[in-house]
Amino acid sequence: MKMPVAFLLLLALLNAMEVHGEASEGQCDYKLALDPRPHSVSILEFGAVGDGKTLNTIAFQNAIFYLKSFADKGGAQLYVPPGKWLTGSFNLTSHLTLFLEKGAVILGSQNPSHWDIVDPLPSYGRGIELPGRRYRSLINGYMLQDVVITGDNGTIDGQGSVWWDWFNSKSLNYSRPHLVELVSSEHIVVSNLTFLNSPAYNIHPVYCSNVHIQNLSLYVPPNSPYTVGIVPDSSDNVCIEDCSIAMGHDAIAIKSGWDEYGIAYGRQTTDVHIRRVHLQSSSGSSIAFGSEMSGGISNVQVDKVHLYNSLVGIEFRTTKGRGGYFKDIIISDVELDNIVTAFVACGDCGSHPDEDFDPNALPVVDQITLKNVIGTNISIAGNFRGIQESHFTNICLSHITLAINPASSSTPSWVCSYVSGFSDSVSPEPCPDLESSYSNSSSSACFSLLKPYGRTAAF
Numbered sequence: 001m002k003m004p005v006a007f008l009l010l011l012a013l014l015n016a017m018e019v020h021g022e023a024s025e026g027q028c029d030y031k032l033a034l035d036p037r038p039h040s041v042s043i044l045e046f047g048a049v050g051d052g053k054t055l056n057t058i059a060f061q062n063a064i065f066y067l068k069s070f071a072d073k074g075g076a077q078l079y080v081p082p083g084k085w086l087t088g089s090f091n092l093t094s095h096l097t098l099f100l101e102k103g104a105v106i107l108g109s110q111n112p113s114h115w116d117i118v119d120p121l122p123s124y125g126r127g128i129e130l131p132g133r134r135y136r137s138l139i140n141g142y143m144l145q146d147v148v149i150t151g152d153n154g155t156i157d158g159q160g161s162v163w164w165d166w167f168n169s170k171s172l173n174y175s176r177p178h179l180v181e182l183v184s185s186e187h188i189v190v191s192n193l194t195f196l197n198s199p200a201y202n203i204h205p206v207y208c209s210n211v212h213i214q215n216l217s218l219y220v221p222p223n224s225p226y227t228v229g230i231v232p233d234s235s236d237n238v239c240i241e242d243c244s245i246a247m248g249h250d251a252i253a254i255k256s257g258w259d260e261y262g263i264a265y266g267r268q269t270t271d272v273h274i275r276r277v278h279l280q281s282s283s284g285s286s287i288a289f290g291s292e293m294s295g296g297i298s299n300v301q302v303d304k305v306h307l308y309n310s311l312v313g314i315e316f317r318t319t320k321g322r323g324g325y326f327k328d329i330i331i332s333d334v335e336l337d338n339i340v341t342a343f344v345a346c347g348d349c350g351s352h353p354d355e356d357f358d359p360n361a362l363p364v365v366d367q368i369t370l371k372n373v374i375g376t377n378i379s380i381a382g383n384f385r386g387i388q389e390s391h392f393t394n395i396c397l398s399h400i401t402l403a404i405n406p407a408s409s410s411t412p413s414w415v416c417s418y419v420s421g422f423s424d425s426v427s428p429e430p431c432p433d434l435e436s437s438y439s440n441s442s443s444s445a446c447f448s449l450l451k452p453y454g455r456t457a458a459f
């Protein structure tokens with residue numbers, strides 16, 4: 001599974017199965033076996049008060065410190081009953097289930113002194129919004145195993161309005177916190193919850209393996225600045241399924257580190273499967289790749305997704321200085337509604353952490369397939385702007401029908417530069433760079449991915 005060749009063979013096999021009416025699966029394929037924990041305590045036992053006013057940070061920290069002692073006894077559950085549980089940031093521990101009952105709301109404190117300041121991530125070298133350190137997230141995991149954050153549709157509400165105001169007025173002293181951040185951790189499940197009003201990202205697994213994110217609702221007001229839903233970052237074996245997300249910026253953003261820091265850290269994001277999600281993004285993309293991608297991003301499968309009311313449907317962002325790559329990405333069975341630009345691949349999108357980036361570190365973009373797409377009320381079909389010194393190659397478009405909003409009929413539907421690839425049954429007709437069998441791409445790259453349509457010699 002780690003090897004692209006094996007992955008392509010698997011895709012070919014799954015595609016063959018699809019023809020016979022079976023769904024293709026990837027990292028979401030395994031059965032989540034969640035045994036109940038043998039021990040459970042309620043946050044009430046640690047003196048927490050669910051009045052929305054009392055600060056419960058110490059109660060959460062003490063409860064989790066206590067539950068640490070059950071790590072080698074099958075783990076334990078921290079039960080959060082109905083109520084409004086105000087807290088500052090706290091850490092989780094291994095073999096822990098955090099369970100939020102129906103009506104339980106964890107509220108993030110609006111007082112910045114309740115949020116610790118921590119070092120930047122090594123693959124970013126600085127805070128993402130401001131140089132230097134950053135706020136610790138509300139709920140954190142560091143080097144953990146077997147953590148479940150779940151409930152009966154309980155809520156984690158970041159009360160982010162103060163953070164959005166500080167961001168907009170440029171009065172932040174450190175980069176904003178996220179709701180949940182898991183660092184260097186394995187076997188993580190986040191499920192059956194609602195996330196509201198995150199200060200910045202909602203869920204950020206970074207340097208993680210085996211992350212399963214399932215059946216969540218994530219909302220913020222559409223004008224909240226640079227709020228992002230789920231951000232798999234330098235992580236592998238990630239499944240995101242059955243989620244509804246509406247963000248100010250990107251709904252799902254796949255990343256892997258920033259310029260020289262990401263290159264030096266060198267951990268890619270790979271083996272990601274996203275399916276059955278409903279995504280909207282008022283000022284960003286429903287699904288974004290990058291712009292931070294310096295560790296590389298590969299083997300991503302996206303299928304059965306509904307993207308709507310967004311500025312961009314699917315976007316690949318990179319720039320000179322990033323290094324890294326996007327490769328072996330297959331996106332299929334996509335419904336797009338009310339989207340300004342359906343697809344973007346941008347070779348000059350993204351800023352740099354500092355002046356020390358290497359402008360000769362050119363990203364590679366290769367083998368991106370988009371197939372089985374239906375769109376309504378789209379203004380621009382595709383905007384593919386590669387890099388002169390590093391063309392985007394093997395961009396494959398197949399069975400795509402986009403209904404262009406008549407008000408946009410004067411602007412070109414497709415814009416292309418420094419890209420090459422193939423297309424098959426695409427309407428409106430794509431730019432010549434993506435149209436012909438005489439383009440510079442090697443046809444075998446699309447071939448295995450387009451196999452279900454029985455194209456053999458045509459490319």
Ligand SMILES: *[C@@H]1O[C@H](CO)[C@@H](O)[C@H](O)[C@H]1NC(C)=O
Binds near residue numbers: 142
């Ligand atoms: C939380 O974990 C971090 C390591 O990520 C540690 O530095 C910090 O002291 C922990 N905080 C508490 C309250 O345990």
Ligand SMILES: *[C@@H]1O[C@H](CO)[C@@H](O)[C@H](O)[C@H]1NC(C)=O
Binds near residue numbers: 151152153192193
């Ligand atoms: C999704 O979560 C809700 C509670 O948030 C639950 O009622 C529902 O059964 C869950 N669905 C699945 C498929 O797990």
Ligand SMILES: *[C@@H]1O[C@H](CO)[C@@H](O)[C@H](O)[C@H]1NC(C)=O
Binds near residue numbers: 153194217
């Ligand atoms: C979960 O709760 C939110 C409000 O907190 C509600 O909008 C949503 O419909 C609920 N989802 C389920 C599956 O009950």
Ligand SMILES: *[C@@H]1O[C@H](CO)[C@@H](O)[C@H](O)[C@H]1NC(C)=O
Binds near residue numbers: 171172
């Ligand atoms: C940033 O620091 C200044 C000076 O210490 C302080 O007045 C201000 O409240 C801080 N801003 C935030 C959002 O904490």
Ligand SMILES: *[C@@H]1O[C@H](CO)[C@@H](O)[C@H](O)[C@H]1NC(C)=O
Binds near residue numbers: 032034151189191192
């Ligand atoms: C989500 O909730 C449903 C319904 O209660 C339950 O069957 C399922 O196991 C839960 N999923 C997880 C991953 O906890």
Ligand SMILES: *[C@@H]1O[C@H](CO)[C@@H](O)[C@H](O)[C@H]1NC(C)=O
Binds near residue numbers: 309339377379405
């Ligand atoms: C078409 O999509 C645009 C966003 O691109 C939106 O503003 C507009 O309301 C949509 N029109 C209809 C009829 O839904």
Ligand SMILES: *[C@@H]1O[C@H](CO)[C@@H](O)[C@H](O)[C@H]1NC(C)=O
Binds near residue numbers: 418433
């Ligand atoms: C394709 O190859 C030809 C010659 O091999 C070259 O002149 C042209 O710039 C290439 N076009 C692209 C889009 O790579």
